[in-house]
Amino acid sequence: MSYSAEAFQNEYLAMGASEVNAIVTVTSSGGDGGGRRAVGATEVIIVDASGSMQAEGRMLAARQAAKAAVNCIDDGVRFAIIAGVSTAQQLFPDPGQLAVSSPQTRADAIRAIDRLQASGGTAMGAWLLLAAQLFEQRPGDIKHAILLTDGDNGERYGYLEGILEQIAGKFICDCRGVGTNWKVSELRKIATAMLGTVDIVARPEGLTASFEQMITGAMGKTAADVQLKVWTPVNATVRFVKQVEPQVMDLTGKRVQDGPRAGRYPLGSWGQESRDYHVCIDVPAGSSGDEMLAARISVVEDDTVHAQSLVRAVWTEDTALSTRINRQVAHYTGQAELAEVIQEGIVARDAGDERTATIKFGRAAQLAHESGNTATEDLLAKVVEIEDAATGTVRLRRKVNVADEMALDTQSTKTVRVGRSQ
Amino acid sequence: MILTECDSCAEGRASGAAFCEACGRRLTDAAGSADVSPTADGSLSGAGPASGEADALSGTAGSAAAASPAAGAAPARGGRDCPHCGTPGAVGPEGYCDECGMLAGRPRDHTEADGDAVAAAVSDRGRRHHRNEDAMWLAVGAEAADVVVCDGVSSSFDPDVASEVAAKAAGELLARAQHPDRAPAQAGATEAPGDEAATDAGDPDVTQPPGAEPALPIAEVVGLAIQGAGEAVAALVGTGDPRRQASNPACTIVAAAVRGPHVGFGWVGDSRIYWVSPEGPAEQLTEDDSWARHVIAMGADPRVAMNDPKAHAITAWLGADAGRITPRVGAFTARVDGHLVLCSDGLWNYLADPADFGDAVRSALRVATGPRPLLEAARALVAYANSAGGADNITVALVPVSPEIQAEAEGDAETNDSGEAGKSDIEPSEA
Structure with a gap:
């Protein structure tokens, strides 16, 4: 590299x-x-198997997604699957072990995933701690984890934060929430501490594509x-x-x-x-x-x-x-402000402060429009009616799809690159 | 480049310069030097811009990324003492202090070109600007000197590169100028710059009466040299940092070729040439392409105009946005002894009155009695501008010009062959 x-x-x-x-x-x-890894890589897939996952065919979709993810793991990469219930249970391979990816081990893993059943609670801190313990066996590896959940963390207040402090920097963790009963702020806390991403998969059918994309991204890392x-x-x-x-x-x-x-x-x-x-x-x-x-x-x-x-x-x-004015500095100062005002707007709206929410979303519409961040502008348009993006004139929508608001929240930090013409 | 301390006075500021700024002593490391001296056979020896950017234009944008990786690790305290915070050995390879971060000096902060008795030039950062955006070129031979002074337009991007490239390009083209009394035929001299260029030769606005003036062919070469420099500067917009496209590198230029008593000169912008004779006010040979000059021509009070914030806004320059360059040129043959003075506005701003300018130059020449009087006089003029505030970069070049007396002409005739041979190296198409 x-x-x-x-x-x-x-x-x-x-x-x-x-x-x-x-x-x-x-x-x-x-x-x-040639862009190949000079070091080893280890992948851990954490699938929420709490009772709520039975709803809306989520468990079925999660099993399919986990299988698709396993199939994307390159030969030679070490991997493990954790079933997330009230405690962390290693689903594959045997507890405390890491499997070396091969057609054989991937087939074994897929059979293990078929046995995954939803029951019990949500204990993200415990799941992440187990992942960290597995990763510890492989110092120097590129370490990546996927965390899938559908609900709030059930651990006592402060426990997850303590774990994150302990394991921050030990591996990268991308977080995905399925459905709309999870908290964006909670997964963002994990993603931020673990240098990963957070995103919503509103419909269970979208899980497979999301998992494949995350694994493919992780397999492309070489340092x-x-x-x-x-x-x-x-x-x-x-x-x-x-x-x-x-x-x-x-x-x-x-x-x-x-x-x-x-x-x-x-x-x-x-x-x-x-x-x-x-x-x-x-x-x-x-x-x-x-x-x-x-x-x-x-x-x-x-x-x-x-x-x-x-x-x-x-x-x-x-x-x-x-x-x-340096264009790059101005552009990214705007993009950072865009993320901030969207998150503040959502907090204000949830707190019932419509006046502040309107001001924040208005500014967001203006910033997204000016910078050509159309993805964010489109998401914003589902939460507010944008009357005039240039002046930031917006009206809050009376009925907002929860998934749309969560998508706006998770995507608020996504930026677009500035043109290099200046 | 290697950073050095002045051996004689241990002045830290000397780093990067060819000469110590405190005591004037020549430094052992000559990387920043533009020292030239007339060679025995009379051929022109050149001295270009000092920092070498003109030789590696495409390298300017990538230079930061290509910086020595070793510097990022534990910095070895092998450098020079920091002139700002005094930390011993703290100046790193990029020229910044590893403690306080201040820049210790650049090669172009102060450069000198020494043509011994033929010509001398000094360029200095001044006191208020962070870098020297002026550039100069000096090439001397027996009774021959090519001089260029360029001043980067500070509101453009990379103006220091523009001035450096322009000075080098024009300087190299000036070498084509023939001595009018020695060229085999007048026609040969005018054709020498090249077939295509010769058709453009009529474009420059020649301000001197044509026909009788033998220096006129020199002025034509100067005009072509400035056009060549204009093309070189205009080409910069497509290279290096992309910000050059938004605000293309630009500079002024003033150039002169001296062949015996014959002088051809030309300019674009507000850098100037003066003729300073043994007495009386300096004669400004150039006419600024500037807002101030424009309104003075329309009847405004010169003092009011020169103090206007817009005074230095130039109306012509070299750069991609300048369009076709039509330099103004002039030519004359010296009838009395005198000095040709080329300078950027960093000097003449403090000597706006021609009488003051003449006095300052004569005074500088009078007090310069050391082994290199011309260079010392040029230094003294730079020091004058610095003591007056040094608000801009300062560049000054001095070329003494004498009328051709009979005895000297004969002497020249003897060296004619070798002298012409030297020039023929540059332009072999002649004869």
């Missing part, structure tokens, strides 16, 4: 300005290995643990580091200090892909003509530096330079 890091910014700051913004595009391309290292000068502080494309993910709190002037932020596993990060640094203001290296951004794996890009600050009295 070879990586490149490219910073986009307006390095010119007005006199007295101290905030430096840059969008760093990290792109990886197949190197010597396990890539990190963004951010060096900043003395007296400078990192205000935030956010992934802003393909989806908004705040990494600021995941900083691990690396020497006195640098910190590392986990980027998870990587295939051949490109992601954008928004880095915001507060620096001491300089005098006219001063040029400062505000941040040195490196893409690192262990001690190997794959790529590097410089974020600079140049103070100038020339307002023609300092007032230039």
